[in-house]
Amino acid sequence: MPLSKADIENVARALIEAEMRRQPINPIVDTYPHITIEEAYEIQRTIIKTKLTTKRGLKVIGKKIGLTSKAMQKLFGVSEPDYGHLLSSMYVEEGFSIPMDQLIQPKIEAEIAFILKDELEGPGITVADVLRATEGVMPALEIIDSRIRDWKIKIQDTIADNASSARFVLGGVIVPVKDLDLRFIGLLFEVNGEIVATATGAAVMGNPAIAVAWLANKLAEYGEKLRAGEIILSGSLIAAVPVEKGIFVKATFSKLGSVSIKFI
16 A cells, blocks of 8 residues: 555654654654655655755755665665755764764764756766766765664665765865766775775765766656755765764865764
């Protein structure tokens, strides 16, 4: 049985309340075993619409792409990434700290952020289109969080939960993409000064620009597009790292610089 409009609104409301109260809920797929990916995206859009209409000044400033590695897609039993919305309330200036009491069960990822100067409207968007439409790229940290208890999620759970997004931090410099080969951008990821992971841009679908092209083409299925000025988090180069109070995280990208944040 497909989810009714009331079902979709009820799940959206439960996820919003879980975030506000920092009290996770049971997996959505436990209550609705036959929920589809399309219905999960409808829940996500309902959450975003509700937040935009109830919080003055809040706006969508970009998108995030998740599940960009073959390993993660295999884990979730899917053949493509997913996406979520970036709201202005999610942005954290580098140099500030993130209070743990604002989150539930956070993890952190290192990504390459695209800053668009032109819109991208699918279908048929290519890597070349993405690069032409990009003002530049920036080092980024994404803090993911799940409103689903103990991260016991399937693909429908994370999509409905705005792709498990929570906060993001950008580095201080926009680097033009004209002379960059994003596949070979190296990453050094440190926690409290200790190297815990290394990677290259190729970890994201072979090229982070491929992920952005996928997103533009996926949005076209819903009559949407990427807009000029949007920030696009193209997907993590590394596996998500759990965070706790007191840690300092730094991601250094070759040719792009670094980005860091502390949790308090």
